[in-house]
Amino acid sequence: MTERDRERRVRELRARAQSIGGGVREADPAAVVGRVFAVQAQDAVAARLGIRARGSAIGPEAIRAAYEDERSIARGWFMRGTLHTVPAADVRWLLRLLAPRLLSTGERRYRELGLDATLRERADATLRRAVADHGPLTRAELTERLVPLGVDPVGQAAFHLIRHAALRGILVHGPERAGEATFVALGDWLPGSGEEPAPETAAAELARRYLRAYGPADVTDFAAWSGLPVGQARTAWRALAAAGATAAYQGLTALAGAGADDGSVTDGPDVRLLPAYDNYLTGYRSRALSVPAAHERAVWPGGGVLRPTVTVDGLAVGTWTRQVKAATAEVHVEPFEPLPAAVRAALAVETAAVRGFLRAE
Missing domain, CATH: 1.10.10.10 (Winged helix-like DNA-binding domain superfamily/Winged helix DNA-binding domain)
Structure with a gap:
């Protein structure tokens, strides 16, 4: 396997894990958040767009219901002290694990x-x-x-x-x-506590959730995403390995058994419009596999900005902007390079879906 083939395969596995590639789409907001564990949410509209991108025909009302009626997902300050949307059942143990360090720092x-x-x-x-x-x-x-x-x-x-x-x-x-x-x-x-990991195993559980949503990856990716000290991250990583929960993959770590076919199919390129600050692009220490080096500044222009991104099977191929006025919504795509016809066709479908979502907001 060439290095280019290796990178493509790792990227495809990551995209499937994040429900943005391989035709993978979840049925409802709770399933999306349960799969990816944490949707970056400092921008509330972007968080909703991130859930939409990973679901099958999920609209704003379904997301509102998940937050407010079902209370199956919740928004708060968790990894790195940044706002995320997480499964509601995980709020308390995440706070016990992460908040002491955030308060101290x-x-x-x-x-x-x-x-x-x-x-x-x-x-x-x-x-x-x-x-x-x-x-x-x-x-x-x-x-x-x-x-x-x-x-x-x-x-x-x-x-x-x-x-x-x-x-x-x-x-x-x-x-x-x-x-x-x-x-x-x-x-x-959120009166129900749900089943929670013991305090001594909480960091390992967070590492397991990370690998399920972002793997294959390495421990420095986990530390960068979680905000845990590298030493604590390494201890959690070793605990998973000792329990037989991980496997080596192309020089990285994956959950044991991850990457198996989950039945999803795609007839062509899988195109998604990811929102600003999307967790797929903030989930790793390095952006090399998801954004071509020549176009990194178009996605990360500086000043803490992370632009909305067009991805094809997990690879960024352009950026996009939205403009909503009254009952109209416009989406403008700026590809890095000319796109193949099959990608343009899939992009037209995805763009229409985003316009419909924004009109319903």
Whole structure:
């Protein structure tokens, strides 16, 4: 097998794992999030587009229902301290595993903002009472409750206190109100705990979920995606190997038995329009297998921006933009190079699906 063939095969397996290649599409939002474990969600519309791209005819209303009616998926700060949508049953153990480090690394920023430990405790109590008595509440409404504590309503102090309460398991994102996020009490919104890994095996479970959604990969990819220290990531990786849960694949690691045919088929190139900040493109330390080096700056122009991307069987072939006005929605694609006819045909179908989704938003 040549190096080019190896790269193509690894990319195809990753694309299938992420439900963006090989004809793989999940039936509903909960199935999508369950498969990929975490959808990057700092941009709420982009998160919905990311779920759409991995599903079969999933519309905005189905995604709203999964968040708000079924409560099968939930949005919060998890891997790397970034907003993600994850299975609701996994929220609590993820917070127990990840939040202590995130809170610790946030100490410097708390000091810069004048948010000492006493103020943070008072803010946690205030926010707990606010959502218990009046929730769901928007960020602005929660900020109003913090002002009597001496918190400046302008700037980042209130945001960091809200995030602090979320990391401590007090708040979680609730229903949207007129397109704006609200916060609710975690215990009220997601009362069921579900089956959770023991604390001593939680990091290994996170590694297992990662490999199922992103494999084949290596431990440095897992550390970069999760935000765990490399030492802890390596320990989790070794624990999976010791349990016989992993296998070597082309110099990388995969879950044992991964890559088997799951029955999905595709008659031609599998084209997807991935949103800005999509987890497929943020899930690895290196972008070499997913974005051609010559076009990397078109996808990552700098300043923390990650543009919406057109992929074919997991390989980026262009970028795209959306424009929504009233009842109309336009999608503009900028390919890196001229596209073959079969790709153009599949792209037309995918573009029409995105337009329909955006019109229904």
